[in-house]
Amino acid sequence: MKFIIERFDPDQDQKPYFKEYDIQLEPSDRMLLDALIRIKSIDDTLALRRSCREGICGSDAMNINGKNGLACITKVSDLKEPVKLRPLPGLPIIRDLIVDMTQFFKQYNSIKPFVINNDPPPEKERLQSPEERLELDGLYECILCACCSTACPSFWWNPDKFVGPAGLLTAYRFIADSRDQAVNERLDNLEDPYRLFRCHTIMNCVDVCPKGLNPSLAIGKIKEMMVRRGV
Amino acid sequence: MVSATKKIPVGAHYGWQDWLAQRVTAVIMLLFSIVIIGYFMLKGGVNYAEWKELFRSQTFRIFVLVFFLSVYYHAWIGIKDVLMDYIKPAGLRITAQVAVLLFLLGCSIWSVTIIWGV
Numbered sequence: 001m002k003f004i005i006e007r008f009d010p011d012q013d014q015k016p017y018f019k020e021y022d023i024q025l026e027p028s029d030r031m032l033l034d035a036l037i038r039i040k041s042i043d044d045t046l047a048l049r050r051s052c053r054e055g056i057c058g059s060d061a062m063n064i065n066g067k068n069g070l071a072c073i074t075k076v077s078d079l080k081e082p083v084k085l086r087p088l089p090g091l092p093i094i095r096d097l098i099v100d101m102t103q104f105f106k107q108y109n110s111i112k113p114f115v116i117n118n119d120p121p122p123e124k125e126r127l128q129s130p131e132e133r134l135e136l137d138g139l140y141e142c143i144l145c146a147c148c149s150t151a152c153p154s155f156w157w158n159p160d161k162f163v164g165p166a167g168l169l170t171a172y173r174f175i176a177d178s179r180d181q182a183v184n185e186r187l188d189n190l191e192d193p194y195r196l197f198r199c200h201t202i203m204n205c206v207d208v209c210p211k212g213l214n215p216s217l218a219i220g221k222i223k224e225m226m227v228r229r230g231v
Numbered sequence: 232m233v234s235a236t237k238k239i240p241v242g243a244h245y246g247w248q249d250w251l252a253q254r255v256t257a258v259i260m261l262l263f264s265i266v267i268i269g270y271f272m273l274k275g276g277v278n279y280a281e282w283k284e285l286f287r288s289q290t291f292r293i294f295v296l297v298f299f300l301s302v303y304y305h306a307w308i309g310i311k312d313v314l315m316d317y318i319k320p321a322g323l324r325i326t327a328q329v330a331v332l333l334f335l336l337g338c339s340i341w342s343v344t345i346i347w348g349v
Contacts, residue, residue, distance in 0.1 A: 192241050198316075223250060
């Protein structure tokens with residue numbers, strides 16, 4: 001099977017280049033990550049991140065034939081040859097398929113991704129009704145692989161100011177949480193033409209999310225809350 | 232020590248107003264388009280006399296002006312967004328924004344003279 005992989009080693013290369021691989025896959029090599037590990041057994045200079053190999057940790061996000069996704073849950077049989085692999089777009093390349101996620105996590109941290117509740121903690125836990133818990137479905141499942149944010153042109157142009165789909169999805173996850181008491185502070189924090197309103201709902205994020213989540217919908221709900229608060 | 236100008240402050244506390252205005256103006260533009268296309272389709276073409284007669288109505292003139300102002304406001308928000316994305320130096324961005332604003336203001340005045348000049 002033919003692969004074209006973007007390679008870059010900052011110690012040796014002036015700029016990234018493409019390297020072709022033609023490898024014989026074994027029947028057990030079902031997922032793209034299996035194929036990459038096969039390639040690595042031939043060329044151990046290839047650098048990539050991976051960990052859980054089952055779509056939970058979000059380490060092996062990359063640009064696969066032009067679309068961001070997780071190598072470990074992408075079937076080899078679904079891919080058109082030659083398979084072109086690039087690092088996630090818009091973030092600085094550390095080496096080969098590994099990108100520097102600092103900016104991504106900086107934005108994620110900026111929305112305070114934790115429940116803010118100033119009441120004294122109860123003996124056991126803060127309870128939710130089944131309905132309140134239902135509100136969090138489609139929000140809490142994010143694995144922070146950065147497929148969505150690095151597919152978003154608004155994040156490419158303003159990664160230092162625009163929170164990006166992953167961060168905004170999580171922001172809404174805590175806004176929607178019945179146990180959180182900081183909804184106004186959270187809305188204040190996002191009420192900004194750059195932080196939230198760079199999103200023009202082109203839905204690249206929805207298109208690429210390997211967990212099938214919908215950041216556009218969550219962002220729309222934040223905007224709606226802001227309008228309700230302001231009109 | 233980090234100089235204050237090197238920091239990237241956020242939290243301008245506006246945004247939803249523009250977002251909402253862009254949607255409201257879009258609805259006005261759509262309504263006007265439906266009415267005007269519907270009018271042409273029902274009439275099957277309009278001659279100069281009929282067109283002039285239409286513009287004798289003050290209500291219609293105001294409707295047309297509201298449409299044009301919606302176009303300009305919609306364009307202002309859109310172009311401002313594009314400038315915010317692509318022009319990084321703040322001074323240059325303000326200059327470009329003022330230029331666009333003045334141009335659209337000129338267009339607005341021009342529209343009034345045209346609509347009431349028929």
